[in-house]
Amino acid sequence: MSDPRIITVRPGPGEYAWTFGGAPPVARIKPGTVLDLYTEDCFAGRVRSEKDLVSEVCDFPFLNPQTGPFYVEGAEVGDTVAVHFVSIEPARDWAASTTVPFFGALTSTHATATLQPPLPEVVWMWQLDLERRTCLFAARDSDVTVELPLDPMHGTVGVAPANLEVRSALVPDAHGGNMDTPEMRAGVTCYLGVNVEGALLSLGDGHARQGEGETCGVAVECAMNSVVIVELLKGVSTPWPRLESDGYIMSTGSARPLEDAFRIAQLDLVQWLARDYGLSQLDAYQLVTQGVESPLANVCDTNYTALAKFRKGWLPAGDPHRGLHQQLRETAARL
Template identity: 35%
Template sequence: MKTIRNTDVIFSFKPKMDPIERVKPGEVLKFVTNDCFYGQLTSEMQSLEELDYSKVNPATGPVYIEGAEDGDLLKVKILSIQIDSAGMGLTMAGQGILSHNADNTLPKVLPIENGHCLFNDIAIPIDPMIGVIGVAPSDEDGECPTAVPWKHGGNMDTSDIREGSTLYFPVKQEGALLALGDLHAVMGDGEVCFAGCEIAGEVILQVDLIKNATATWPLVETHEATMIIASGNTLEEATIEATEQAVGYLNRGLDISWEEAYILASLIMDLKFSQVVNSEKTVRSAIPKYILPTETLLKTL
């Protein structure tokens, strides 16, 4: 199994990037990741003025997947996520959904013990997930900093991107060029103060290709649902985009009219906030697999 070290990182997803490793479809590999602060924030006594903000949200990679071409889907199955023994929580003045009330900055060390994230005397069960994961964007979309979510993936901060889930990315450049980072030991949907339990760790995953099939936005498959992860300049834009995509999949996948698909979506589709604090907001629409299996949905692409 090849290991992608956390010394090989990017801070932007670009259409053209130099890969640091090459793998074949079906191969299993390990990514070693930094925390979102690139190891710069380790103490509650530190001043955030010390941080180099040009080195925030490092993503380990990129990795070239042989045979990946524009018009394919990259399939990424998350086999395991292992995290370090402590993470950081943080609120910053003027940040988060309650920025108008956030007057002070407070970093908080969050130890990880016995499968729990310790917040004062509260033990929160960990649920590790990947905040940043994506591929090279299209020429049209251009360079996307790792702090930004978009059609290539990026900083989607989606709690369902966890062990056991499978992601599907639209390939826009030769080799796909996969990179990831920004792990969270635990994070609530929305990431309301703009940080989860930020932590370093290791991710083992398997990559594969679905040839001649593409999607507008990344998909994540869980045990129960297939979700479309869409972003926009506002929550409303992201919500509309995620809903339009889901209704389209129901329309095509079940061979029903658009109107029937719209009614069905209102009955069975859940909308979930991923994150509400980045410059672009992210929402996911969840289609239950008992209504439309992932395999059937993918055949509509």
């Protein structure tokens, strides 16, 4: 007997959301629901060859389409929605990346504004080998090729923001959104604080892989078929998105300048250790200082995103988030 709570969503044109908040839910789901989702790439699928320049083929502001939002029944302000990524699989055997004028870390931008002209707009098409789990970089200006491991992830996952706001799907902030961390891969649970009734969860922006910081602003962008389980933690607040894998607990922060993103993530991790692992704040500060891993997620989006990771094997005894990650791993294994 199949689980009645598997919901499949394959949005057609015009059925995507472009914001967090402000879009009507595509479905109401009960906690525990399994979602089998198709997500389009950040270009809405319009960059399909080296000739497809974003500035010409894309229709601003209709970038970074989100599948959803989903209204999680029972979710109220102050609760936490957990999204467990069972699988994230490229839906095509190719993916695209590009420079975008005045966007990215190694160019001036509309915020870091200079009088210099933009970098050239260049598209790279990546070939994905889903059997061998690789993606192939082919240089544009030489015949160099490099094969990198496939490491599929979602750049964007979030809920409706607080403070009556509606944010573009390109923005990362306390509601999640476009955090662009390679840690958002299969096997991971993402915790998001609920800001509005029903949470209004959506996700998108699949990447076949990306480096830490997403330096040029664009990853190996790819449509995805993803299976996630959505759960609800009543009465647990989560001020900033947290992630949990089998090996790590992880806090995130999204802000500018980048040190503020770092501070938010590190403080959240310190407070997480203090709340769930029996340490005083100062003892947690010391332990985090010596044990934390601090990879960057993006240094190109509206806010920059930093992570603070702590290895579970190095934690004192504790029980974060009521053991939910382990339960979800077990549920996923049975699917």
